Amino acid sequence: MTPIVELRGLTKRFGAFTALDGISLAVAAGEFLTVLGASGSGKTTTLRLIAGFDLATEGRILIEGADVAALPPFKRPVNTVFQQYALFPHMSVRDNVGYGLRMQRVPHREIGPRVTEALEMVQLGPFAERAPRQLSGGQQQRVALARAIVNRPRVLLLDEPLGALDLKLRRAMQLELKDLQSKLGITFIYVTHDQEEALTMSDRVALMRGGRIEQLGAPRDLYDRPRSRYVADFIGETNLLPAVANDRDPGMVTVAGPAGPIPVRVEVRADGVRAGIPLWLSVRPESLSVVAAAAPAASGDGAGNSLPATVREIVYAGSVVKLHLALADGTTIVALRSPSDPPFASGSSVQLRWPASQGVLVAD
Amino acid sequence: MDRVRTNRRVKTLVASAIPVTWVVVLLLVPYALLLIQSFWRLRNGTLTHELTTENYRRLFGTSLYPATILYSAGVALRVTVFSLLLAFPVAYVLAFKVRKHKTLLYMAVIIPLWVSYVVRAYAWKIILGQQGILNGLLMSMGIIRTPLTVLLYSTAAVVLALTHIYTPFTLMPIYAVLDAIPPALKEASQDLYANRWRTFIHVILPLSLPGVVAGCTFAFVLSMGDFLAPQLLGGNDSALMVSNLVWSLFGVAYNWPLGAAVSVVMLALTLVLLWVAGRVEARGSYGGEARASVTDYAAPV
Numbered sequence: 127m128t129p130i131v132e133l134r135g136l137t138k139r140f141g142a143f144t145a146l147d148g149i150s151l152a153v154a155a156g157e158f159l160t161v162l163g164a165s166g167s168g169k170t171t172t173l174r175l176i177a178g179f180d181l182a183t184e185g186r187i188l189i190e191g192a193d194v195a196a197l198p199p200f201k202r203p204v205n206t207v208f209q210q211y212a213l214f215p216h217m218s219v220r221d222n223v224g225y226g227l228r229m230q231r232v233p234h235r236e237i238g239p240r241v242t243e244a245l246e247m248v249q250l251g252p253f254a255e256r257a258p259r260q261l262s263g264g265q266q267q268r269v270a271l272a273r274a275i276v277n278r279p280r281v282l283l284l285d286e287p288l289g290a291l292d293l294k295l296r297r298a299m300q301l302e303l304k305d306l307q308s309k310l311g312i313t314f315i316y317v318t319h320d321q322e323e324a325l326t327m328s329d330r331v332a333l334m335r336g337g338r339i340e341q342l343g344a345p346r347d348l349y350d351r352p353r354s355r356y357v358a359d360f361i362g363e364t365n366l367l368p369a370v371a372n373d374r375d376p377g378m379v380t381v382a383g384p385a386g387p388i389p390v391r392v393e394v395r396a397d398g399v400r401a402g403i404p405l406w407l408s409v410r411p412e413s414l415s416v417v418a419a420a421a422p423a424a425s426g427d428g429a430g431n432s433l434p435a436t437v438r439e440i441v442y443a444g445s446v447v448k449l450h451l452a453l454a455d456g457t458t459i460v461a462l463r464s465p466s467d468p469p470f471a472s473g474s475s476v477q478l479r480w481p482a483s484q485g486v487l488v489a490d
Numbered sequence: 491m492d493r494v495r496t497n498r499r500v501k502t503l504v505a506s507a508i509p510v511t512w513v514v515v516l517l518l519v520p521y522a523l524l525l526i527q528s529f530w531r532l533r534n535g536t537l538t539h540e541l542t543t544e545n546y547r548r549l550f551g552t553s554l555y556p557a558t559i560l561y562s563a564g565v566a567l568r569v570t571v572f573s574l575l576l577a578f579p580v581a582y583v584l585a586f587k588v589r590k591h592k593t594l595l596y597m598a599v600i601i602p603l604w605v606s607y608v609v610r611a612y613a614w615k616i617i618l619g620q621q622g623i624l625n626g627l628l629m630s631m632g633i634i635r636t637p638l639t640v641l642l643y644s645t646a647a648v649v650l651a652l653t654h655i656y657t658p659f660t661l662m663p664i665y666a667v668l669d670a671i672p673p674a675l676k677e678a679s680q681d682l683y684a685n686r687w688r689t690f691i692h693v694i695l696p697l698s699l700p701g702v703v704a705g706c707t708f709a710f711v712l713s714m715g716d717f718l719a720p721q722l723l724g725g726n727d728s729a730l731m732v733s734n735l736v737w738s739l740f741g742v743a744y745n746w747p748l749g750a751a752v753s754v755v756m757l758a759l760t761l762v763l764l765w766v767a768g769r770v771e772a773r774g775s776y777g778g779e780a781r782a783s784v785t786d787y788a789a790p791v
């Protein structure tokens with residue numbers, strides 16, 4: 127099956143600055159792909175190149191097999207939902223939504239019902255005659271969405287569409303968007319800097335770094351099998367323990383302990399991990415269990431690791447308790463516990479335990 | 491508690507006294523005097539304080555005054571159209587196409603405003619005169635043999651000079667609105683299948699209307715009331731405008747009441763024009779949603 131959008135060696139330079147450094151990516155029809163990254167990573171540039179607002183310096187953009195890299199935006203079969211919505215302030219909601227249809231010279235009798243249908247889809251039917259400035263941020267966001275989907279594009283580009291909304295509304299809209307996407311079957315290419323949003327909504331996530339794709343995969347892959355320290359750190363919360371590879375046993379590394387290095391077993395190793403370069407062991411806070419220092423060695427879990435640590439701070443966060451701990455070399459570690467677990471006092475010595483399958487060895 | 495309130499009221503009074511006095515003394519009183527004077531009677535060249543509507547009857551009864559007003563409006567209209575045609579493209583390029591040195595270029599357009607108006611009007615006399623630069627150029631190129639006399643002292647010369655003088659006034663508000671249009675709106679329009687031309691017609695132009703109206707109002711009102719350009723470049727009597735007429739009524743003919751009456755009519759016309767422009771501008775900036783704005787207050791979201 128041919129991908130609906132395919133990028134091949136896409137490069138964009140602004141003067142001496144390379145915003146996008148030869149990325150290649152294939153998006154399947156009906157997929158929800160999130161382009162995730164920090165600001166300046168090239169995620170918005172990618173979107174603008176697909177939409178046609180900027181022209182690529184090098185590389186090809188194929189939409190349904192046709193190279194569109196040289197086409198102006200108004201000739202590309204994609205629509206965009208803008209970050210600040212970009213609604214036309216001099217038009218009513220209805221006229222905003224109908225704009226694309228009018229510009230495509232869709233017959234008049236067809237425009238009315240389609241606009242109404244799109245507005246009802248985003249639950250804005252009663253607001254059709256209002257001006258955009260009379261709507262709340264969330265409502266304006268829906269108008270922007272309706273204005274795009276009314277054209278029934280094969281691909282919808284969304285540039286941080288929820289960035290301007292408050293957290294609660296954002297969460298609600300995330301689910302709505304995902305719902306709408308599967309109902310309409312439109313391919314979504316969704317740009318965000320919010321990793322939680324990316325994990326919640328996407329079929330696949332492309333994590334960008336410095337104009338390249340650092341890792342592409344299902345949210346679960348990125349979370350459980352990060353390819354690099356950067357990915358492990360960017361996606362979710364993690365603990366990164368400086369580790370030294372063992373020359374003889376690739377399944378073992380050593381981590382700093384109070385009386386010299388302590389051997390630790392790892393089962394997951396990212397590409398590019400080798401002896402002689404700085405390595406980190408990434409362990410998610412929820413994978414760590416904290417037991418009293420005197421507790422007997424874990425039974426039944428042969429592959430279990432254990433590391434001494436000191437409790438520094440205890441943060442109550444409602445459903446969980448966050449323990450901030452320090453390793454012998456001063457590395458700060460975060461572990462999650464249940465509020466019903468027996469509490470530790472600040473300053474007490476404890477053992478951190480985790481199964482070998484839960485640690486990922488990554489390079490920078 | 492009451493003392494606090496009284497204190498505050500006194501402070502408010504004192505603070506507002508200065509601007510209120512300023513407006514009353516410098517604006518309202520002179521206008522009131524002008525209005526009263528336009529109803530006074532001139533008897534054998536002497537001003538009397540008898541009230542009469544004779545000045546207005548004479549103003550509208552003789553063809554000279556309405557004709558001059560119409561002629562002035564015609565000149566002002568031409569100046570407005572030419573200023574707009576010159577200013578809009580420049581403002582558009584400045585707002586959307588220029589990236590570097592934007593402020594510098596804007597200043598270059600605005601700088602003529604800092605040169606004395608008299609100098610600029612006089613410059614056209616030097617350019618268009620019989621011994622002027624233009625005639626010299628045309629003769630040296632062998633296009634004409636004897637200097638043209640039609641260049642100077644004509645309505646065209648007045649329109650040309652006024653267009654030159656008032657184009658920056660037209661440009662400024664147009665540039666201001668164009669520059670304030672978010673680039674994303676242009677992109678959104680193109681994303682929604684409108685090419686550059688249709689984007690201009692459906693998005694840029696409607697959004698620039700408030701600035702266009704303001705700029706045109708400047709050009710029209712200022713050139714309609716202009717006095718110096720017709721004096722310097724209009725030459726003969728037929729190219730004189732309303733302000734020249736008012737000037738001669740006050741200065742030469744010493745008919746202050748009639749001069750006042752013409753001034754009042756001009757003031758009234760200008761106010762009507764400003765009011766209409768204000769209405770159009772307001773409609774433009776709120777997207778003509780008079781109906782929606784009512785519901786806005788009735789059912790806030």
